[in-house]
Amino acid sequence: AKWYYYVILGLVDVEANYLVVKAYQYTSITSVMLLDCWSIPSVMLLTYIFLKTKYRYRKIAGVIVCVAGLVMVVFSDVHAGDRSGGSNPRKGDLLVIAGATLYAISNVSEEFLVKNADRVELMSFLGLFGAIISAIQISIVERNELKSIHWTAGAAFPFFGFSLAMFLFYSFVPVLLKMSGSTMLNLSLLTSDMWAVVIRIFAYHEK
Incomplete structure (x- = not known):
């Protein structure tokens, strides 16, 4: 494949991760975990259109x-009186x-390239x-946030854990x-x- 295909794919993948991680700043982890399931119908639609994958009626049902559940989650967040789950x-x-x-675009593109x-x-x-792309983006968008971090062992451990998890994830995804x-x-x-x-x-001892 041409090198610029990987540049575009890298950009899409970085922005997918950035948007989902950024969402934790505004909404609850429960909403994030539920709403990221939107990637499933998106993947099925994209694979049906571009990879000609066939799905039976039970999968479509x-x-x-899944989509109905997502609509309910968004509706509950919009109309919830208690905003403790996030600032926005x-x-x-x-x-x-x-x-x-x-994510769906990235996954389907990766599936095509892998095969x-x-x-x-x-x-x-x-x-x-x-x-x-990540280095350029973080130096522009998150520069002030990086400066404000007090680098202690407790602060560095989550970054290390997240990096390790993502390394293992992207190693096995293909x-x-x-x-x-x-x-x-x-x-x-x-x-x-x-x-x-x-x-x-x-x-975290949360309920």
């Missing part, structure tokens, strides 16, 4: 239920949905261009895309909701 839930919800859409190009090439160039496709990848990621609940309860 599942997508309809509506803005956070929109950021998550936008990020999930970009039609070299997997090592994909991982190498996506990592390279993604790192460059393998799963090659084996099962982007739809199965996004369905598998639903287990992250369960782990988020477990971590909130036992690590």
